[in-house]
Amino acid sequence: MGEFDLISRYFHRPARRSPLGVGDDCALLAPAPGQQLAVSSDMLVEGRHFLSTVDPARLGHKALAVNLSDLAACGARPLAFTLALSLPSANEAWLAGFSRGLLALADEHACELVGGDTTRGPLNICITVFGEVPAGRALLxxxxxxxxxxxxxxxxxxxxxxxxxxxxxxxxxxxxxxxxxxxxxxxxxxxxxxxxxxxxxxxxxxxxxxxxxxxxxxxxxxxxxxxxxxxxxxxxxxxxxxxxxxxxxxxxxxxxxxxxxxxxxxxxxxxxxxxxxxxxxxxxxxxxxxxxxxxxxxxxxxxxxxxxxxxxxxxxxx
Amino acid sequence: MGEFDLISRYFHRPARRSPLGVGDDCALLAPAPGQQLAVSSDMLVEGRHFLSTVDPARLGHKALAVNLSDLAACGARPLAFTLALSLPSANEAWLAGFSRGLLALADEHACELVGGDTTRGPLNICITVFGEVPAGRALLxxxxxxxxxxxxxxxxxxxxxxxxxxxxxxxxxxxxxxxxxxxxxxxxxxxxxxxxxxxxxxxxxxxxxxxxxxxxxxxxxxxxxxxxxxxxxxxxxxxxxxxxxxxxxxxxxxxxxxxxxxxxxxxxxxxxxxxxxxxxxxxxxxxxxxxxxxxxxxxxxxxxxxxxxxxxxxxxxx
Missing domain, CATH: 3.90.650.10 (PurM-like C-terminal domain)
Known part of the structure; x- marks a missing residue:
């Protein structure tokens, strides 16, 4: 299975609040007037941040949770995230579980997957998350x-x-x-x-x-x-x-x-x-x-x- | 050398245009009124996107260049980026070269490093880049x-x-x-x-x-x-x-x-x-x-x- 098939099968959902989601060179975000955009990136590496035996759905949850936690610490409301994924192989059972756990937490917080990248390599999950916070009111x-x-x-x-x-x-x-x-x-x-x-x-x-x-x-x-x-x-x-x-x-x-x-x-x-x-x-x-x-x-x-x-x-x- | 020393030695620079840069849970971005934010993530894995022999300064350049290229394809003006880096070891010569190449291209495009993550693991570079484009005028x-x-x-x-x-x-x-x-x-x-x-x-x-x-x-x-x-x-x-x-x-x-x-x-x-x-x-x-x-x-x-x-x-x- 190629990169594009993988992405569309497990991660491609229509954009809801964002003007443009997965499938173009960039996603487009439009923060509401008076809002600043809070941004954070976290990378999870197998053996360092999680064990190889972890249930993929739980890993999908955790990969987004640690990023949402950074938004929480700023007092920001989640908006959207990008997912870059390096995978040793296109294991469908793993991808199905991972995306299920990831997107369930995303839906719980109305946080939309708007873009990303998939490549072959040692298992590595990099999420960048975006939230809105009224200008000048972020918790620092x-x-x-x-x-x-x-x-x-x-x-x-x-x-x-x-x-x-x-x-x-x-x-x-x-x-x-x-x-x-x-x-x-x-x-x-x-x-x-x-x-x-x-x-x-x-x-x-x-x-x-x-x-x-x-x-x-x-x-x-x-x-x-x-x-x-x-x-x-x-x-x-x-x-x-x-x-x-x-x-x-x-x-x-x-x-x-x-x-x-x-x-x-x-x-x-x-x-x-x-x-x-x-x-x-x-x-x-x-x-x-x-x-x-x-x-x-x-x-x-x-x-x-x-x-x-x-x-x-x-x-x-x- | 610990994660925090690494970050501050090679990648910590004071925020210029962004309201808040490296060093808090989130960076804060404030797109100008009427602008949408264009966002793209790319992940580079050793052996797949670059050879282990590549000069680290050139690799730093390329890691940002491939992301700026996505902004270019949308007609967006670069604003800022986050860097998540997984490294097998804290090799200072490598980090010095990589950050030099990365930040030189960033400066050329007035694209500010606002946050990120550093961890130990197989060499993996994940950059998420942010640009501004007038609402409704992105190239799709x-x-x-x-x-x-x-x-x-x-x-x-x-x-x-x-x-x-x-x-x-x-x-x-x-x-x-x-x-x-x-x-x-x-x-x-x-x-x-x-x-x-x-x-x-x-x-x-x-x-x-x-x-x-x-x-x-x-x-x-x-x-x-x-x-x-x-x-x-x-x-x-x-x-x-x-x-x-x-x-x-x-x-x-x-x-x-x-x-x-x-x-x-x-x-x-x-x-x-x-x-x-x-x-x-x-x-x-x-x-x-x-x-x-x-x-x-x-x-x-x-x-x-x-x-x-x-x-x-x-x-x-x-």
């Missing part, structure tokens, strides 16, 4: 201010827990492993929460490389520091510390990676509004610390003492 | 009409000639091979011509998969057919038919691939305007045939007889 990493609260959405560390289960580092109960694996393979991009936080949150980032690593980007961009209460963060592991012991639980929550939750800051006067944004988007939100003028990131244990322990960030390159 | 594949002339820009077949030189199929003179190799490795996207053809050309496509193959997309999208005079096309091989014999020359010109020239159609009443657009953009343009109501693509030889010969298109997947 640079807006955190001393005195703000530090919040996170959803649960943290589940993907890392599953990874350690796959690696055999941790022996997990069957149910715990299955639930953690589902979070790793089909993360939930917090798209509705991101939009609900516009005008409330002072900064936001999506947690793809681990809470501590990503939080450092916010602190650096904002020129501030933070104190994080690990006793508030620890319960965010969905399986609970009992699943793997408290030490591992803390590693998963603070330095797990692959979470695709939002870490965000907001003035402490806006606590009720943050809670309301969480409720309106059916997304749990948890306050885990505060932003301070003093640079650096300080971890407190349950007794309010400095936690003496190192955590490596999660980096898809090193 | 679907606008060719019976009676239109068929034109192409620049020279054709040089890249295929170089490829056959590398493969050892053709024994080329040193000068011929060097010139053809330069065209293969550093193609010239016809960005200025594409914009000059807005309002003149009725359809356009960039020739990446070979003239015949790409022309078929135009004919299909427009619901028309065409006659192509091979005697007009044959001289478009820069090295001339003497370099490889007439049979190979015709293969290179008609089914070569990797040309990144424009094939376009325009009413025969607009010949002077097409010539003027070529002159204004310092781009040679050559009329090689005509569009007809009868479906299909007919090739005529120098005596005006039907050419009895098959040509395979160029497909990066099969």
């Amino acid at each position: 990493r640079s807006g955190a201010r001393a005195g703000d609260d530090l919040w996170v959405s959803g649960t943290l560390g589940d993907a890392r827990l599953a990874l350690e289960g796959f690696r055999g580092t941790l022996a997990l109960d069957g149910d715990v492993f299955a639930a953690a694996r589902q979070r790793m393979e089909t993360p939930t991009p917090r798209v509705a929460l991101g939009q609900a936080l516009r005008g409330i949150a002072s900064s936001a980032i999506d947690i793809s490389d681990g809470l501590l690593g990503d939080l450092r980007h916010v602190l650096q961009a904002s020129g501030v520091g933070a104190t994080l209460e690990t006793a508030r963060a620890l319960p965010l592991l969905a399986a609970g510390p009992a699943a793997c012991g408290e030490d591992w639980a803390l590693t998963c929550v603070l330095a797990g990676g692959d979470d695709y939750e939002l870490a965000f800051t907001a003035p402490s006067s806006a606590r009720a509004e943050v809670e309301a944004a969480g409720a309106a988007s059916a997304t749990p939100v948890t306050r885990i610390g505060r932003i301070e003028a003093e640079p650096g990131l300080r971890l407190l244990d349950g007794q309010g003492r400095a936690l003496q322990r190192g955590f490596a960030g999660f980096d898809h390159f090193t | 594949r679907s606008g060719a009409r019976a009676g239109d002339d068929l034109w192409v820009s620049g020279t054709l077949g040089d890249a295929r000639l170089a490829l056959e030189g590398f493969r050892g199929t053709l024994a080329l003179d040193g000068d011929v091979f060097a010139a053809a190799r330069q065209r293969m490795e550093t193609p010239t996207p016809r960005v200025a011509l594409g914009q000059a053809l807005r309002g003149i050309a009725s359809s356009a496509i960039d020739i990446s998969d070979g003239l015949l193959g790409d022309l078929r997309h135009v004919l299909q999208a427009s619901g028309v057919g065409a006659t192509l005079e091979t005697a007009r096309a044959l001289p478009l091989l820069a090295a001339g038919p003497a370099a490889c014999g007439e049979d190979w020359a015709l293969t290179c010109v008609l089914a070569g691939g990797d040309d990144y020239e424009l094939a376009f159609t325009a009413p025969s009443s607009a010949r002077a305007e097409v010539e003027a657009a070529g002159a204004a953009s310092a781009t040679p343009v050559t009329r090689i045939g005509r569009i007809e109501a009868e479906p299909g693509l007919r090739l005529l030889d120098g005596q005006g007889r039907a050419l009895q010969r098959g040509f395979a298109g160029f497909d990066h997947f099969t």
Whole structure:
């Protein structure tokens, strides 16, 4: 099967909102007046971002989810995406599953596939996603201010827990492993929460490389520091510390990676509004610390003492 | 060296025209009022789109050039691009050369690097490019009409000639091979011509998969057919038919691939305007045939007889 047949069989759908979709040299996008276009690209490589054994439908979901998560972190509404795909062979069962998972999540967010590229090569998935955000209202990493609260959405560390289960580092109960694996393979991009936080949150980032690593980007961009209460963060592991012991639980929550939750800051006067944004988007939100003028990131244990322990960030390159 | 160091060392430059560039979850783009955004993604895989021996600066040039060529084919003005890069290792000499070639071409077209992703894996380069085009004025594949002339820009077949030189199929003179190799490795996207053809050309496509193959997309999208005079096309091989014999020359010109020239159609009443657009953009343009109501693509030889010969298109997947 040639490139063009592959594309049209699995990925070609008529353009809906976009002026021009798949099938010309370019797609055409027309952001509404007063809107800026938010753009993000993520590349997923077999063996690095996913295991070769992953269900293709789940992989299709995840490939788009990690990109939608970047839109969520900017408070943007999804519009469209392009897909570039390098495949070792034209495996129809794989393509059918992959496109099913991909397009189901796309439809859920009214995010239209408008173009792309298919080639033969080692399995590699590159998605570029486009969203709309009112001019000047995007959530940035640079807006955190001393005195703000530090919040996170959803649960943290589940993907890392599953990874350690796959690696055999941790022996997990069957149910715990299955639930953690589902979070790793089909993360939930917090798209509705991101939009609900516009005008409330002072900064936001999506947690793809681990809470501590990503939080450092916010602190650096904002020129501030933070104190994080690990006793508030620890319960965010969905399986609970009992699943793997408290030490591992803390590693998963603070330095797990692959979470695709939002870490965000907001003035402490806006606590009720943050809670309301969480409720309106059916997304749990948890306050885990505060932003301070003093640079650096300080971890407190349950007794309010400095936690003496190192955590490596999660980096898809090193 | 970690992902973040790599990005900031070689690819991080302050945003100029875009409201927000590299370093947040998303880049922000703000098309001017009345403009649509033209978007295209291309993925380049080692061994398939380039040889492992290619000079990294030339590869950086080509990776962006093939994307700018898609903007050219829509008549769009380049604005910005994202780069997703999978690399086997953080080779600094390679990164320095690659980024130099990439950013030199980007600067030439005022096309700003606004975001991306870096990961470890088999060498894979995925660029998504953004351009502006006045609403409703993009050049599409679907606008060719019976009676239109068929034109192409620049020279054709040089890249295929170089490829056959590398493969050892053709024994080329040193000068011929060097010139053809330069065209293969550093193609010239016809960005200025594409914009000059807005309002003149009725359809356009960039020739990446070979003239015949790409022309078929135009004919299909427009619901028309065409006659192509091979005697007009044959001289478009820069090295001339003497370099490889007439049979190979015709293969290179008609089914070569990797040309990144424009094939376009325009009413025969607009010949002077097409010539003027070529002159204004310092781009040679050559009329090689005509569009007809009868479906299909007919090739005529120098005596005006039907050419009895098959040509395979160029497909990066099969």
